[in-house]
Amino acid sequence: MRIEVDQMKCRTAGICVMICPDVFRFQEGSKRATVVLDPIPPRFEKKCLEAARKCPNDAIIICC
Numbered sequence: 291m292r293i294e295v296d297q298m299k300c301r302t303a304g305i306c307v308m309i310c311p312d313v314f315r316f317q318e319g320s321k322r323a324t325v326v327l328d329p330i331p332p333r334f335e336k337k338c339l340e341a342a343r344k345c346p347n348d349a350i351i352i353c354c
């Protein structure tokens with residue numbers, strides 16, 4: 291599984307960072323999240339799907 295955060299849609303909510311901090315981090319100097327693991331290790335996939343579902347801005351893109 292690969293994941294991206296759409297930087298045009300991400301708006302600071304931070305839900306993804308709270309749900310799965312091993313995968314999602316805030317970028318330095320920015321309030322937008324980014325993905326720090328690629329590909330996503332299987333043990334984090336469930337949490338990533340939950341984050342994508344709960345992101346209020348639909349900013350998390352599941353690539354495969």
Ligand code: SF4
Nearest residue numbers: 300301303304306345
């Ligand atoms: S939950 Fe969505 S909007 Fe909030 S930081 Fe994460 S990707 Fe961005």
